[in-house]
C-alpha cells in the first residue's frame with residue numbers, strides 16, 4: 001500500500017497543483033519552498049533546548065543543556081527532540097489533521113519532518129518507534145491516530161521498527177484538554193499499558209515515542225514511566241510541536 005501511495009503521490013505532485021500546508025498557496029508540493037525555508041531557519045530545533053524535555057533554555061541553564069525543572073524533578077524519559085513551537089507555522093496544519101480530519105495533512109507534515117528534521121536525527125540509534133496511542137473509543141470517533149499517521153510516513157533508519165499497537169490507552173471521561181496541571185497529571189496516571197504481546201519485545205530496548213503535540217509533558221512522562229517500569233532501557237520523545245509551557249513533573 002505504501003508503495004502504491006508513493007507512486008500516486010509522485011505522479012499527482014507532477015500533474016496536480018497542491019496547496020501549501022502552511023500558507024495554502026497553490027504550487028507543486030505539500031509545502032512551498034518559502035514556508036519550508038522559514039521553518040528551516042525559525043524552527044524550534046535551531047534553538048538551545050533542554051535535552052530532556054525540549055523546552056527552550058534560559059541563559060543560566062545553557063551550560064548543563066537542561067532546564068531547572070528537569071534538574072529538580074527529572075522526568076522518566078531521557079531525551080526530547082521537537083521540530084517547532086506549537087505557536088509556529090505548523091499549528092494550522094495539525095489542527096486540520098486532528099479536528100477537520102484532513103488526512104492529507106499527515107502526508108504534508110511528514111514531508112516537512114523529512115525535509116528539515118530527518119538529517120538531525122539520521123544517526124539516532126533506537127530499536128522501536130511507537131506513536132502516543134488513542135483510546136479505542138477516541139480512535140473510532142476520530143477515525144485515525146494523528147501521531148501514527150505522521151509517524152508511519154516519516155523516514156527513519158531501517159533499524160528502527162515502527163510499532164503502532166504496542167502501547168495502549170484506556171478511555172477516561174476526563175479528557176486532557178483543559179483542567180489544572182496537577183489534575184492532568186493525576187488524570188493521566190495509569191492511563192497507558194503495554195499490549196501483552198509486546199511486553200518481552202520492548203524489554204531492554206531503546207524506544208522512541210512519537211507525539212504530534214507536547215504540552216505539559218504529563219502524557220509522555222507517564223508513557224515513559226510505564227516503559228521503564230517494564231524494562232525499557234532508554235526512552236526518547238520525537239515531537240512535532242512543543243508548547244512553551246513549563247513542565248511540572
Ligand SMILES: [Zn+2]
Pocket residue numbers: 020021022023024025031032033034035036
Ligand atoms: Zn507556503
Ligand SMILES: [Zn+2]
Pocket residue numbers: 050051052053054055066067068069070071
Ligand atoms: Zn527540561
